[in-house]
Amino acid sequence: MSLTEKPEHLPAVAIGDAVLDTLAPSFPAADVEDLRGRVRGPVYAAGDDGLAAEVATWNVAIQHTPAIAVGATCAEDVVAAVSWAVAHDLGVAVQATGHGPVRNAAGSLMITTRRMQGLSIDPERRIARVEAGVKWMRVLEAAAEFGLAGLCGSSSDVGVVGYTLGGGMGSLGRLHGFAADHVQAVEIVTADGRLRRLSADREPELFWAVRGGKGNLGVVTALEIGLVPVSSLYAGGIFFSGDDAPALLHRFRQWAPTLPDRVSTSIAILRMPPMDELPPPLRGQTVVHLRFAYVGEDHAEAERLLEPMKAVGTILLGFVGPMRTDEMDGIHMDPVDPLPAWEKGMLLDDLTEETVDALLRTAGPQLDVPLIMAEVRLMGGALSRPATVPNAVPGRSGAFAVLVLGPGIPELAQVVPAIGRGVLGALQPWASPEKMINFLGDVSGPGEVAAAYPPATLERLRAVKHTVDPAGVFSFGHAI
């Protein structure tokens, strides 16, 4: 048989317009009908029209080809789907928005949660109850009515649950810590098909593990997250000419560590595409983007703190000023439309003169390389302090976070990862031993995920995993 011939026993799976062969298991039609009868949401088996659309990712560099997908509408659908998967010896994958796929969940039962949109705010207790499919923007909008905010990241298009289970580090982070530190309760379906409610007092060990353990422990159906009061925010971003990158990055390394916790900031070398939608000073240019967020009412102080950076280079475009909390996407200006991305991150213990030189040497604007972004974020403040109710989130020891991003397209599949890893390799002398799970990006396997955690955290996390998921039903995301 030739390699292009489809063996009789393998089903065909539609991916976009193409039809690909997979090693996905197939099931008796009656079993699939049985599952359809148990859930309210749609069920798509391999070969069904609609499967590819149901499991489509935002980061289209990775496309999922599960054996079967369940569009969950409620916790009971998740219970039924997990139980069916276990009975059919299938691993379970979960997707909300597709912003963070790790690898193709081929052959899995994939639970998509985007129909689970329940959201309620208790302004007295400053808590939001958020179902699994909710994106940050809805929480920000709803909380803003009460002068409250959630600890969203750079893009409010990201899902609250996936982001928070990986720690969740955003523009209010240095003042308030990781999003996971503010989780009050977790509702989760574990491999035994049980819907459990976890909190500091109920199943505390699993509660510890799931906050930082990402998708390893089960499918979270809802979170109760603490909201923080934000009376006033002075924030935004400034685009500088790429020619100023050396001066800006060297000033940043001296300036950023002097900032109070009420300021979060990052700086990125961005290679902008030649798209008509972009304003002319940025279109097709390599620029430096400074991001700044000050929480507080003393806007004059915010300006004073920002001034040393503004004085360094040629400003092409930008806005830093009073901002509503539901406008925080204006700080980083992340892309909104789906794109194919390759990314990888690390933490630094220090950002010295030599560190900045190494970054400029490998990712600086003078190079003709297919990188979209090389970003350095200031950590510290509340991000370096333990959570009130301890959790498994790694990365508190880092002083700065670095993220490198490039186009995740097949034509550059050999080039972008090599260049991106080269940038991070050049920064290794200053590397922090831990990593942030949400910024791991391209991982070569469970060993790399495991290495992100401090050894004692990993050992404890694995012990919890062994107790609640001994067969490794949940192993498609950041598997440990």
Ligand SMILES: Cc1cc2nc3c(=O)[nH]c(=O)nc-3n(C[C@H](O)[C@H](O)[C@H](O)COP(=O)(O)OP(=O)(O)OC[C@H]3O[C@@H](n4cnc5c(N)ncnc54)[C@H](O)[C@@H]3O)c2cc1C
């Ligand atoms: C544009 C952009 C900006 C970002 N900015 C930040 C940032 O500022 N700070 C930061 O910390 N991270 C950031 N991230 C990373 C982001 O937090 C992760 O990619 C996160 O996993 C996205 O979650 P999702 O549910 O939206 O994505 P999905 O791809 O739907 O899910 C990703 C993973 O999350 C887990 N997961 C999702 N839902 C559930 C569930 N119900 N139960 C159990 N596990 C679940 C699974 O492991 C799943 O594989 C950013 C990502 C992008 C693309």
